[in-house]
Amino acid sequence: MADVNRGNRPLSPHIMIYRPQMTSMSSIMVRLTGIGVFAVAILVVWWLLAASTSESAFAGIDGFLRSWFGDLILTAATWGLWYHTLGRLRHVIWDFGYCLDIETAEKLGLGMFVGATVLTLITVLVV
Template sequence: MADVNRGQRPLSPFMIGPYYRPQLTSMTSIFVRISGIVALGTALLVVWWLLAAATSESAFAFIDGLLRSWFGDLVLFFATWALWYHTLGRLRHVIWDFGYCFKVETAEKLGIAMIAASAVLTILTVIVV
């Protein structure tokens, strides 16, 4: 077996810190995954709301009151942003899967566009709904 120097080299390119500088494309991809988890949490809130509506009036009053409060409005606002962000992020990954937009400048512009479009679509959704 070859003698490999395992001295001071990093073990993984994903070691953020002195070995790896986060880039816009990597951070937006990480946040796409996080926004997917937030979307799952939002779906569980909706299921809770529906089950409470089917179960009892007091259970429904509790969750409905929570979701209609200022805190519920804030949670649903950020959940809406997470859904739009995740949707646009997955769309960007589909574009990459087809082999387009791999140049660094283009990929960074897509990331910026994804962030801006998710904010605009969230505000439009809040205004319309």
């Protein structure tokens, strides 16, 4: 193998080299909320399966989902669903070639956090 001087090669981009930016953090959050919403979807499927099997199975999962902790999980899942939806919408806008400059992209990232929070409050208050 050739003798390669590895000390002079540039480092590849890494999360610890660059400071966190709004666009990178919002992109990471879109992925995390997607995983979280999938996990809560499993709870919903469990709730539906329990409803179709027995009264005691349904009472257990329904009691959990109606508890304060279940309310907390479902509220967080609502926020995650709204955030993930707004993130996907942002990517559709980017796919059309709009809002790609850094200033607008950062505003969209901040708007996703604010928008998901406002939409979650509206959802919780209406339902």
